[in-house]
Amino acid sequence: MSSTPALSSPARRQWLDTLEGFLPKLVLSPTFVVCVVFFYGFIIWTAVLSMTPSRLLPRYEFVGFEQYISLFDNDRWWLALKNLAAFGGLFIFACLAMGLLLAILLDQRIRAEGFIRSIFLYPLALSFIVTGTAWKWILDPSIGFQKVVNDLGWESFVFDWIKDPEMAIYTVVIAGIWQSSGFVMALFLAGLRGIDDSIIKAAKVDGASMPTIYRRIILPSLRPVFFSSFMILAHIAIKSFDLVMALTGGGPGFASDLPATFMYSFAFTRNQIGLGAASATVMLMIVVAVIVPFMYSELRSANRE
Known part of the structure; x- marks a missing residue:
């Protein structure tokens, strides 16, 4: 066998x-x-x-940069870029500042730290759709904050930013900060807890004050956290769509339009796929233009160390 x-x-x-x-x-x-x-x-x-004359359906006829020329000739696109600069700048700066401040306060080992931390982290559990809808109710002059204050006796009080074309984009900033600052706080708090206490104690022995310790030791040690937080917040700002649609719908008119809402409007509701694809490609280039220099700077710093 x-x-x-x-x-x-x-x-x-x-x-x-x-x-x-x-x-x-x-x-x-x-x-x-x-x-x-x-x-x-x-x-x-x-x-x-983005280089084709596609409208309702794709058409693979090469037209070069014609869609990009039409895009940058569109006043609504320039308004969306202006709003992105205002929203992105304020959103990122405020989230970083508020997140760092909250993290420093919680790092003092205060009572009920876990409960307070959970309160600040709670908005992160909500989607931007829920956040936008809730803030839409809060900021609506007929049912929200303004009405409450008026009913309390301050009848001359006015807070109608959501209806004001000049101020509507700042309501998106408020809602975005409320949603994301707790997340940034958690990142900074983790960074603070990772710093060696012996370095801080040695600085105190040498007579350094707490402001000096934070300025010379702690904040420089948090540089990777600043970098990571900036990258995440910039990504959120550039691709913001659901928050704007739920809160203002891009209005009044197009006053709070962002590139993401512009792209959706032209690609999916106005049947201009080519123009929408061009705007999406420009958004990608904006992301690359923001991220690559920061990554290059961070890698150079890491190599020097």
Whole structure:
């Protein structure tokens, strides 16, 4: 009776080592393919559509940069960029400042720290749709904050920013700060808790005051946290869509339009896919223009250290 000879011990070990090295690649390959196709593939497809005259359906006729010329000739697009600069600048600065301040206060080992931290982190559990809807009610002059103050006797009090074309974008800033500052606080708090206490104690022994310790030791040590927080907040600001749509709908008129809402409006409601794709590509370029210099600076600093 014949039988298949068993693999020798070295050959069997080599076969198992090969299988062990190949198996993780085999398991991860579907995820890798999906990421490549649905992320990078659609980015390339969007860039291709931005150079075609596509409207309701894609049309693969190359027209060069015609859509980009139309985009930058559109006054609404320039208003969206202006709003992005105002919203992004205020949103990022305020979230960083408020998050750092809250983290410093909580780092003093105050009573009920866990409860207070949970309160500040609670908005993070809500979606931007819920946040936008809630703040829409709060800021509505007929049912929200203004009406409450008027009913309390201050009938001359007016807070109708959500109805004012000049001020509507700042209501988006308020809601965005409320949503994200707690998350930034958690990042800074983790960074503060990671600083070696012996360094701070040594500085105190040398006679350094707490403001000096924060300025010379603690804040420089938090540079990676500042970098990470800035990247996350900038990403949130540039792609903000659901918060604006739930809070102001881009209005009054187009007063609180952002590039993301502009892109949605032209690509999906006005049937101008080519123009919408051009605006989406420009948004990607804005992200790259913001992130790459900061990443380059951070990598250089890390290499010097």
